[in-house]
Amino acid sequence: MKILVCISHVPDTTSKINFTENDTKFDTNGVQFVINPYDEFSLTRAMWFKEKQGATVTVVNVGNATTEPTLRKALAIGADNAIRVNTEATDGLSVAKQLAAVVKDGDYDLVLAGRESIDYNGGMVPGMLAALVDYHFVNGCIGMDVDGTAVSLTREIDGGSETLATSLPLVVAGQKGIVAEKDLRIPNMRGIMMARKKPLSVVEPVEVVAATSTSSFDKPAAKGAVKLVSPDNLDELISLLHNEAKVI
Amino acid sequence: MAVLVFADASEGKFKKTAFEVVSYGKKVAEQLGDALVVLTINAANPSELYTYGAEKVVSVSNDKLATFNGKAYSAVIQQVAASENATVVVLDSSINGLYIAPMVAVALEAGYASNAVALPSSTSPFTVQRKAFSSKGFNNTVIATENKVIGVSKNSYGVHEAVVSGTTVSFDAVLSEAHFGVSSVTVSKASGEISIADADIVVSAGRGLKGPENWGMIEELATVLGAATACSKPVSDLGWRPHNEHVGQTGKPVASNLYIAIGISGAIQHLAGINASKVKVVINTDPEAPFFKAADYGVVGDAFEVVPALIEKLKAFKQA
8 A cells, every 4th residue: 555644844833923024924933843743643544554554655745945854754753755845835725736746646545634734724735635636535534444445434523423434545634533642653763863864855846826825914812811700709700701701 | 606605404404603604605795796695405494594694595405415425515515606606605614614625625626715714804806814823823815716715714703694585496416426435334423412513612621620530510510501511632631531522732623602621721732722712711720820821711719619619600690
């Protein structure tokens, strides 16, 4: 089985979010970048397939050279090789089109990604990619098994879960549950050393026209200070929630 | 030209988000001077949508669509968009909405703005504000394509009544085997409980509760308020509560009107998942807990004293 895992290079959750150039650019100054946490769950599931069922695992990112440390980290976790599509990631559709070219070129059986990236939270790319390459698609996946070309999956639904049956080739957008959090891997020294020698190929982008663009960013309005209510005066809390906040 | 809204009916019934997207689509249609068309699949009472301004409802009834299917639902939306000459498609941001919108966008060669939190601020260029960075920022997105798909963030625009005398027409969608390459095997849902996605109020508790045996009062508080229960990540990791109650980053997102956090310190990963809630209340013994900086109202106190007292006071309040 040939697996492609799409890796988004995102600011760590604890990053301060600021904007520069008249609020038109995300300020990367001092920001630590990581593998998107949702993608990490899917990458770990790919490693499981590789080890238990035999698979080659390629990781891919659409981005400029600054994203390479994130791809190296994915290699250190155990992916076999990496591809970087050498262009800025702009909107969801253009990233999906870049990935579609990679998928067609590599003839992958299974494409794994995360449900959303924690920077723009768009949740667009996996479904768009599936539609572009005409693979089956399952979103919000919290469990999957592959038997030959038959695939059984579980996805989260409102208030529960649903099991699904499909077949390869397939695009899956995963989240916590596709592997348990405790199964996530921290690269060890050997993995990091080996990752340096693994192939990371840089491919040139296909020509695409972005469908959307960001004209500017805004920060949320400053929040007022918390109103403290004494534990001996919970009637006041109820009154505030009823009369002021109007939520009960 | 038209604005097409997909109003999802779960087991035949509309949820609040269906009315919210119709309200939103109605305004967008007004902004553009276009007609509003609302599509619904296997809804028991499509006419309920007239209350929110749906003058024309396109109703698809098809047994093959009794259970949600991402590809088939996307195909129906695309077919109705084509037949109604729609250039803007509006969906909700439910789990199913997020599943189908990207496929609809590709089919219509449309730019897609997910997580929209407001009406378009301009129709030329077509600009929509979206939440990003786990609600720590907003992204004003310009959609350049002729066709556009908008995913409306839950609870961001609200439900607005605008009663019209509408008409409902039926539509026969053309579906083939190819649309059902992914098939539903079983659906399991907790019955009788309010899901976190649907709840107006969410009562959430953390490690401060000390053990799973102490959740009785959390459930009782939720019952009194008509709320869903949720928990922090450590609590689900410890197995005190099921994983489907975990809210926060990597867990379920919450965008309720009221979020009550009990014995939750407010780690940044937790706040990232619940930031979109309108009003936040924290109950914690530690006045230095980071949650107090994110909350609107706070009680510094022991949950084991505050929660039972709050339950009694709320019962009295509800009876009054």
